[in-house]
Amino acid sequence: MSDKRELIIEAALKLFCENGFQNTSTALISKEAGVATGTLFLYFPSKEELINTLYIESKKELSTYLKEGLSKQKSFKLKIKHVWMRANEWALENQYAFRFIHMFSASPYISNVSRKKVASTVDFAEKFVLASIKEGVIARISIPLFFSIFDGLWTSTVNHLSTLRGTKNKQKIIEQSFEIFWKGVSK
Amino acid sequence: MSDKRELIIEAALKLFCENGFQNTSTALISKEAGVATGTLFLYFPSKEELINTLYIESKKELSTYLKEGLSKQKSFKLKIKHVWMRANEWALENQYAFRFIHMFSASPYISNVSRKKVASTVDFAEKFVLASIKEGVIARISIPLFFSIFDGLWTSTVNHLSTLRGTKNKQKIIEQSFEIFWKGVSK
DNA sequence: TATCTTTATGACTGATTAGTCATGCTAGTA
DNA sequence: TACTAGCATGACTAATCAGTCATAAAGATA
Numbered sequence: 139m140s141d142k143r144e145l146i147i148e149a150a151l152k153l154f155c156e157n158g159f160q161n162t163s164t165a166l167i168s169k170e171a172g173v174a175t176g177t178l179f180l181y182f183p184s185k186e187e188l189i190n191t192l193y194i195e196s197k198k199e200l201s202t203y204l205k206e207g208l209s210k211q212k213s214f215k216l217k218i219k220h221v222w223m224r225a226n227e228w229a230l231e232n233q234y235a236f237r238f239i240h241m242f243s244a245s246p247y248i249s250n251v252s253r254k255k256v257a258s259t260v261d262f263a264e265k266f267v268l269a270s271i272k273e274g275v276i277a278r279i280s281i282p283l284f285f286s287i288f289d290g291l292w293t294s295t296v297n298h299l300s301t302l303r304g305t306k307n308k309q310k311i312i313e314q315s316f317e318i319f320w321k322g323v324s325k
Numbered sequence: 326m327s328d329k330r331e332l333i334i335e336a337a338l339k340l341f342c343e344n345g346f347q348n349t350s351t352a353l354i355s356k357e358a359g360v361a362t363g364t365l366f367l368y369f370p371s372k373e374e375l376i377n378t379l380y381i382e383s384k385k386e387l388s389t390y391l392k393e394g395l396s397k398q399k400s401f402k403l404k405i406k407h408v409w410m411r412a413n414e415w416a417l418e419n420q421y422a423f424r425f426i427h428m429f430s431a432s433p434y435i436s437n438v439s440r441k442k443v444a445s446t447v448d449f450a451e452k453f454v455l456a457s458i459k460e461g462v463i464a465r466i467s468i469p470l471f472f473s474i475f476d477g478l479w480t481s482t483v484n485h486l487s488t489l490r491g492t493k494n495k496q497k498i499i500e501q502s503f504e505i506f507w508k509g510v511s512k
Numbered sequence: 513t514a515t516c517t518t519t520a521t522g523a524c525t526g527a528t529t530a531g532t533c534a535t536g537c538t539a540g541t542a
Numbered sequence: 543t544a545c546t547a548g549c550a551t552g553a554c555t556a557a558t559c560a561g562t563c564a565t566a567a568a569g570a571t572a
Contacts, residue, residue, distance in 0.1 A: 142550085158433050160347040163529060174551040179531060237431075244424075244431040246345050279501060283485050287505060290481025294473040301469070314466060318474060322509030329520085350559055361521040366561060 143181045145171040150192060151234040155241070159189065190252045193242045196235040197256040203228045205262055214270040215324075219316055221263065222292070226312045229296040240293060260285055276323045284323065291319050330368045332358040337379060338421040342428070346376065377439045380429045383422040384443040390415045392449055401457040402511075406503055408450065409479070413499045416483040427480060447472055463510045471510065478506050 149171035153162040164185050168175045182188040204224050211217040229236040242248065267284055270276050276284070295315040299308050336358035340349040351372050355362045369375040391411050398404040416423040429435065454471055457463050463471070482502040486495050 140549090156433060159345065164531080165529075175530095175553095176532075176551060177549085180550075183531095185530065241431045244428045246343060277505070279505070282488070283498065283501070286481040286485040287478060287502070290477035290479075290484075291474060292477075293480075294477025297477075298470050298473040311470065314470070315474070318464070318466075318509035322505035327519085351561080352559075355522095362560090363522065363562080364520055367519075370561095372560065 140181070142171070142173050142177055145173060146178055146181060146188075147192060147195070150188060151196075151238050154189070154192070155234045155237045158241075159245070159247070164188075186247070189242070189247055192238060193248075193252055194255050196232075196239050197259050199232070199235065200225070200228055200239070201259045201262075208262070214266060214273070214275050215320065217266055218320070222288075222316045222319070223312065225292050226296060226299070229292075230299065230308070233300070236296060274325055277325055279323070287323065288319065291315060327368070329358070329360050329364055332360060333365055333368060333375075334379060334382070337375060338383075338425050341376070341379070342421045342424045345428075346432070346434070351375075373434070373436075376429070376434055377436060379425060380435075380439055381442050383419075383426050384446050386419070386422065387412070387415055387426070388446045388449075395449070401453060401460075401462050402507065404453055405507070409475075409503045409506070410499065412479050413483060413486070416479075417486065417495070420487070423483060461512055464512055466510070474510065475506070478502060 146167060150162075150167045153167055153170055164178050165175050167188075168178050171178075178188070182191060204221050206224070208217060208220055211220045263285070264281060267276075267281055271278060271281075279287075295312065299311055302308055302311065333354060337349075337354045340354055340357055351365050352362050354375075355365050358365075365375070369378060391408050393411070395404060395407055398407045450472070451468060454463075454468055458465060458468075466474075482499065486498055489495055489498065
């Protein structure tokens, strides 16, 4: 992957988060990235494609990060907690990417193409969540609802964290939120 | 309030939800509303102001709807459940307004002005949530985190509901989600 | 009916923007 | 040094859009 492509991605993520899709022109992105206006269209056929790519790649990065070290966790609770902790860590370390995913998910830009391309983001979790329901570890709810709740709690936790200062404080909130989630979904 | 103003608000809500802020021109909104392009600017000084107004008025409507009949509920759990049920009902009945609030909250458009103007949306709940924490009914978490979690779970529940068919099914999910929320936050 | 006020219209404009393309640059090869 | 291939440039353009304004219609008042 080219150096300039990466610069454009970084710049676009930042500007879209700070000013929204509407108020971020391709010229501005190029300027922020330190490349010519034409260069952007060398790597991305259109602004919309750039936005979709940003989403797909951010989701992939997140997914990879969540899976790392997962197999070491033995119990279902530990597995889920591992994913929870890493999801929150990732969001704090990649604030622009996190906010972008959030913005994009809420917007109607999501094309069917991108929806499908990232359908596998939580695939890895589906198996053990299903297994846990069968084992009676967690309440009898549908998998999509389970993921939806995880996602909603994750998002609101991170949004809450961004209003706080202090690393220790944040760690405490992340643990607290997980306990709330776990109390809620476990049997 | 003028008739045309209302038509513009309805049209704008619909189009913004369907096409996003970027791909919805003021001309298109006027056309959908059945008024002249100039008329929009008679009621709203700018597109941005229109967007802000949409947010503020939707939030106010929601807030009013949530408070209705609240005083009849005796226990804290019943009060919160009342708010939860009405929040979900409102979202299903006002899908565009709900999606708009969601979109807008995720976007950076939120100006400080609108943030302040709607700060009172959940004011009414603050008192009895605080009281309940003191009474030991719910876990010792901060009020903002409590509201953040409520909001996150509400949003993800409604998003999940929109993928389903059948009123009875939906009602079941709403109850299920509330139980998860309540198990999570209560002591 | 005549006069005044308010509300509505839509053609128009200045500014902005996504995307193009002819040209330039750089690095690899011989 | 001469040639080539592909990356990079930024001035340019066709299209679009937010917002204006001169004009007109509709209501109100007397």
